[in-house]
Amino acid sequence: MPQELIDxxxxxxxxxxxxxxxxxxxxxxxxxxxxxxxxxxxxxxxxITGLERVGDHxxxxxxxxGEDASALIVGGGIGGHxxxxxxxxxxxxxxxxxxxIWQASITEDFNYANPLPGPLLTRRGS
Numbered sequence: 001m002p003q004e005l006i007d008x009x010x011x012x013x014x015x016x017x018x019x020x021x022x023x024x025x026x027x028x029x030x031x032x033x034x035x036x037x038x039x040x041x042x043x044x045x046x047x048i049t050g051l052e053r054v055g056d057h058x059x060x061x062x063x064x065x066g067e068d069a070s071a072l073i074v075g076g077g078i079g080g081h082x083x084x085x086x087x088x089x090x091x092x093x094x095x096x097x098x099x100x101i102w103q104a105s106i107t108e109d110f111n112y113a114n115p116l117p118g119p120l121l122t123r124r125g126s
Contacts, residue, residue, distance in 0.1 A: 001028050002051055002059075005089070009097060009121035022099075022121060028064060030072065044070035051089070054112035058100070060088040072099065073118075082106050088115065095123040 005024040012019050019035040028048045035041045047064035054060050061072055072087040084106050090098040100115035 001026055001048070002091075004091060004094065005051075005097070008124040010124050011119040011121040013119055020119060020121065021124075032070075032072070044073075046070055046072050048072075054088065057091050058088065058112070058115065059091065060086055060102075060112065073101065084110075086110050090115070090117070092120075097121050 001024060006026050008021065008023045010019065010021050017037070021033040021035070023031045025031075028050075030046045030048060031043065032046075033041060033043045046061075046069055047067040048061045049064050050062045051059035052062055061069070063069060069085070069087045080103070082105060083103055086102045088100050088102070090100055092098060098120050099118035101118070102110045102112060102115050104110045
């Protein structure tokens with residue numbers, strides 16, 4: 001796990017008011033919590049073994065064996081017919097990150113130059 005990610009991060013969707021808390025642990029364990037409103041929230045978990053650089057400040061997650069990407073999808077759901085997804089992170093600076101998703105037809109390769117951006121998350125500190 002890259003040292004620069006190990007911490008807790010938070011952000012908010014200005015349109016929906018949803019709040020996000022994501023924690024990256026040294027073991028590769030990722031916990032994401034979405035707070036929909038004062039009465040509803042959800043928590044998801046994922047495990048990653050590392051990151052692969054695919055562009056400038058842009059990395060794709062390497063999922064641990066048997067893990068899914070639930071905690072890596074921050075700010076919305078994904079889906080579709082005959083579509084595949086890959087997940088990653090843009091490390092903007094020491095205090096700002098942005099989850100990203102790539103999508104492609106199941107018959108095509110991913111274009112890592114054009115990710116779909118998620119919400120900006122800022123470092124909360126340990």
